Amino acid sequence: MFVYRITIANEGRRTVQLMRRHWHIWDSLATTRQVEGPGVVGETSVLARANGSPTAASVI
Template sequence: MVTTITEGVKITVETQYQPEYSNPANEHFMFAYRISIENVGNYAVQLMRRHWHIFDSNSTHREVEGEGVVGVQPIIEPGQSHEYISGCNLKTDMGSMKGEYQMVRLMDNSVFDVAIPEFYLVASYKLN
């Protein structure tokens, strides 16, 4: 699990290899990740966009951008959190992800980026 705080928004990430959805013979490795976005600041915020950097261990890099997370643009009040689960497929059994959320502070409509800390995606059999 990794955690970081940017401008009053705490991001915590947990990952899990998904062997039942993976096919190593065809270079398909599926990972799930759970992200908790906690507002530890004093003002309500809304998550508007996401931007991911995804790295395979074979030096492949790709970027994914889009609105919200899993179809929503949650408003998170002070002391509240939003949690979601998503997934990522890699061509190798190890890799990593990192990125940013674009947020809006609702009291003044100021836009700011929140860092998503780098986290590692590793097939469970590599950890033995």
């Protein structure tokens, strides 16, 4: 199991919506895997200008 925390900030002039993600994840053994899909933790957050949205999740 692992836990991660990310912060996503919109520093632009317009409201935006997070539709997809594409991450490269390295573990302690330098094994790499790619994760992609809709939203983050199933959420497609709408971010107003200069808004940070912390998200936490765990995977078993």
